[in-house]
Amino acid sequence: MARGGQRRSGASGTSATSKNASKTAGGKSNRTAKPAAAAKRGAGRGGGRKQPARPRDNEGVIPILARVVREVEGAVQRDQMRPSTRTKFQVVALLMREERARVKADPTLSEARRAEQLKRLDGVATILAQTAARKPALLALLTEDAAVSDAALELRRELLDAAGLEAPPAPAAPTPAETTAPSTPTAATPSSTPAPVASVPAERRVVPQAIVARKRSNPFLPPDFEIANKPRVRPRLLAGWELLEPLFRAFERGGSSACMPLPQPASLQAPGGLELMPHQARVVAAAAAGHRTFLLADEPGLGKTAQALLAAQAADAYPLLVVVPNVVKTSWAREAARWTPKRRTTVVHGNGESIDGFADVVVVNYEILDRHVGWLADLGFRGMVVDEAHFIKNKGSQRSQHVLALSQQIQARTASPLLMALTGTPLINDIEDFRAIWEFLGWIDGEKPVGELMAALEDNALTPADAAFYPAARDAVIDRGIVRRRKIDVAADIPARRVADMPVELDDDAGRSIREAERELARRLVKRYETALETRTTGTVVDGIDHELVRRVATWEREESTGAKTGENVFSMMRRIGQAKAGLAADYAAQLANNVGKVVFFAKHVDVMDAAEQTFAKRGLRFTSIRGDQTPRVREKNIDAFVNDPEVAIVVCSLSAAGVGLNLQVASNMVLAELSWTDAEQTQAIDRIHRIGQAEPVTAWRIIAAQTIDTRIAELIDSKAGLAARALDGSDEEVGSSADVQLEALVSLLTDALAGRVADLR
Structure with a gap:
């Protein structure tokens, strides 16, 4: 009993913030107790000069995030992963990102207060990272294209309500029935047993x-x-x-x-007076004739x-x-x-x-x-x-x-x-x-x-x-x-499309920092290459650059970068480049909107989308957005606003959330603010406006940061475009390596760095 009493006493002395956060999350006011508690702590420390700032530490969303992330951490440590644990992990990550952006942009905060809040958010982020390291499957919930379930939206609303912040309405919870x-029970067919569901x-x-x-x-x-x-x-x-x-x-x-023989259709008429294009009617005719896959x-x-x-x-x-x-x-x-x-x-x-x-x-x-x-x-x-x-x-x-x-x-x-x-x-x-x-x-x-x-x-x-x-x-x-x-074969009436690269110079501090980070990454790769060369035991001697070893070194770097939480790597560099380009890309989109009409703006990261929207708001341009965390109702409302409201000039889209299935052909110009990792994702985005019914030539303006790794990656994406062309379209174009673009970018970076060293020696 004595030991138990000591543990309870110790817990109360070290987790007062967690207790207060729990009360706040439960919706109960704690304002009466907090000043007294703060005064008592201040007196115990000799003077209480920090007394006025302490109550704010337990207000807002940060203490709630701290409580919930500890719940997640405890569940993972006890190996009690449940769907609710995954939901909490994702919601904490989402709210932490939102709160960080709010704190950085809040003009009412002093620099000291802002630094304090960011430090507390860093603490939450550290726990998230440690928890994800223990359960790597949780990392999938942090990607831009990760699905946000109804349960996650509901929990997000509850936590924001508890923090006294506005939140969108969540879907109704299911009844017990x-x-x-x-x-x-249903009857199976007599000849086979159905395969079990996952x-x-x-x-x-x-x-x-x-x-x-x-x-x-x-x-x-x-x-x-x-x-x-x-x-x-x-x-x-x-x-x-x-x-x-x-x-x-x-x-x-x-x-x-790659197209199977298809029958000629008897008619192009569809129900309701609609008319099919010939290529559409031929697939329908094949199904009518008995083809089933x-x-x-x-x-x-x-x-x-x-x-x-x-x-x-x-x-x-x-x-x-x-x-x-x-x-x-x-x-x-x-x-x-x-x-x-x-x-x-x-x-x-x-x-x-x-x-x-x-x-x-x-x-x-x-x-x-x-x-x-x-x-x-x-x-x-x-x-x-x-x-x-x-x-x-x-x-x-x-x-x-x-x-x-x-x-x-x-x-x-x-x-x-x-x-x-x-x-x-x-x-x-x-x-x-x-x-x-x-x-x-x-x-x-x-x-x-x-x-x-x-x-x-x-x-x-x-x-x-x-x-x-x-x-x-x-x-x-x-x-x-x-x-x-x-399209060129079956829909000749669809206007042409082109991808136009717009190089931009990053000549500010951010640009200089990015180029230095790229040089540092190249130096790290070279050092790793030289170490591997010195310690190699096979006895193989290669005159000049050992390209096989270059690829192995690049592979090691990429594998380590995927799970790295600190240090510069190809992923963090591309994100920084996207952030640095955001304002320039948004400026160009605004110019297009003022001169040629509606524009679709695509970005990969949320902070780039946020920066673009701030630019459009300053320019007085009406815009809407399509993001991965929106409910279907909000998404449809935003799409309809862009398509039908002549005053809405720009739609800001997430590459992962809006790159498929949408019809945005009301616009004929698109700005790709960030590069995708695949030509397929880029093509899908462009085809949101290059569709049947498009009446004007389509141009996708791809914003490229000159003199950075951005240029290399753009070239690699273009080189991989031949894969589908050769496999399905009968093209003679050579297929590039099946290795991913990240790896090829690192190979290119290391090869150029080694070539530069050889040239210097000569």
């Missing part, structure tokens, strides 16, 4: 009451007896051969344009949404499941009502309280799929569309596992389901980005080709040892349903 409703924590699963009502009205799924007649293909000539890698290499070698890889802006909806109608693939990024969920519902008005469409928000359980088309976003994957797997879908299918390229991610599990369930219960993967950028960095998409479509099972693809490969009577295997195998895959058309 909605979170605990049992699933009604594991989902029980506390995350929901079954909306509307779905319970649907199942009770018809508790058994009608069996599809055609499954029993599906032939099982057993390899003969190709038995024992590794086939997936040769299939990927077949696409890397290139060939003719499509990798629809048309360039962005060619109307893939309409093609998918009308293909589902032609194939009678209802109920239809559509999985999409959050940013385009509402847009899909609008397009479904437009193109298939006789079919009921419902959109799953949050825990699904408002869905129509008897709808023909169910639209759900990747970010909440884990909550709904259980009842979705049991609903008896006869078709599934995955929009922006490159989102599932990482098979280790939870969203990929859920999508693949749902596809397997549908294929196990339906003989010929309609499966469509939609993406304008199927290849980001590597040919193997195809793997998860092909598995979703049922062409491979993760280890080998299956079904019709395996039968086609067998019919070719070739093996990977034959040179003729590769073009024949490529054609066999394409015939399974790859459809790739370019």
Whole structure:
């Protein structure tokens, strides 16, 4: 008891701030107690000269963040990670970033007070970093494109309310019935057992009451007896051969344009008096003729949404499941009502309280799929569309596992389901980005080709040892349903587009600091290279620069930089360059808005977006924004304002949150304030305005910081643009290295530094 009493006494002496923060978070006033406590502490320290400042330490959002981050730290230390722990971690990071920006911009704070507040925020940041180091999976919650769940938005509102700050309204919490409703059994087909859905924590699963009502009205799924007649293909000539890698290499070698033969449409008419373009109608005709799997890889802006909806109608693939990024969920519902008005469409928000359980088309976003994957797997879908299918390229991610599990369930219960993967950028960095998409479509099972693809490969009577295997195998895959058309080929009426680089000189202190940091990074790489050269034990001697060793050194640097929390690296440098360019890029966007009309402004980091918005506000320009932490309602409101309000001149967009699925063709000029790491992400952003219906030539103004690593990265991004062109478009353009741009940038930096040293020696 004595030891316990001492521990309690010690805790009260060291965590008074945490106790006060807890009371504040609970919504109870602590103003009466705090002055007295502060006076007592001051008296104990001899004079109490700091007495007036102490009460403020327990006001506002910082003490609340301190309390919550300690809760997260404790849960991780006890190895008790729950979804609520992840939510708290993300919300603390979001609020800390917002509070840091507020403190820096607050003109009412003295320099001493500002430094004090920033120091306290640094303490919170340190705990976050230490916690993430213990559980690296938490780092994914800190990226710009990390999904912000409804639970996170609700917690953010609660914490801001507790701090006495305004917060946007949060979604309504689910009722107990909605979170605990049992699933009604369904009948499986007689010939196969459905694949299990990916594991989902029980506390995350929901079954909306509307779905319970649907199942009770018809508790058994009608069996599809055609499954029993599906032939099982057993390899003969190709038995024992590794086939997936040769299939990927077949696409890397290139060939003719990657588009399956498509029938001519009987009509271009669509419901409601709408008219399809010929390339759209041909996909619908293929579905009507019985084709059921499509990798629809048309360039962005060619109307893939309409093609998918009308293909589902032609194939009678209802109920239809559509999985999409959050940013385009509402847009899909609008397009479904437009193109298939006789079919009921419902959109799953949050825990699904408002869905129509008897709808023909169910639209759900990747970010909440884990909550709904259980009842979705049991609903008896006869078709599934995955929009922006490159989102599932990482098979280790939870969203990929859920999508693949749902596809397997549908294929196990339906003989010929309609499966469509939609993406304008199927290849980001590597040919193997195809793997998860092909598995979703049922062409491979993760280890080998299956079904019709395996039968086609067998019919070719070739093996990977034959040179003729590769073009024949490529054609066999394409015939399974790859459809790739370019704007230049099928939509000649869409005006041309161009990317125009705008070099800017960073001649201020920030620019000089960036260039010095780049030189320091180069010196560090050179030192590491020389150390590796001196300690090498292989005895290999290379005259001049050892390029193999250069690449290894760059790889070490990149791997260490990814998890580094301090020190200069390629990631922090690009962020600093983005910050330094922000004002210049915003100035140029403002000039465009004043001279040519509406402008789309893209940036990668939140602080760059914030700086741009401050510039536009000073210039008296009305603007709106599209960010990753917005609710669908706010996002749609902001999009509508930019598209429909002539007074709104600029929309400030996040590259990750607004780079897909949006139609912003009301503008024909775009400013790319920061570089992406891939050509695909840059292209997706440009295609928000270069779309069917665009009446003017499109220009993307890419802001490049001259005499910095920014220039190198722009060149590397452009060099990697040939990957999709060679694999899918039949281009003769050489494919660059599949290594990522960050690595190539470091290789270039080190090579140039070593070349400079050699030149100096001569």
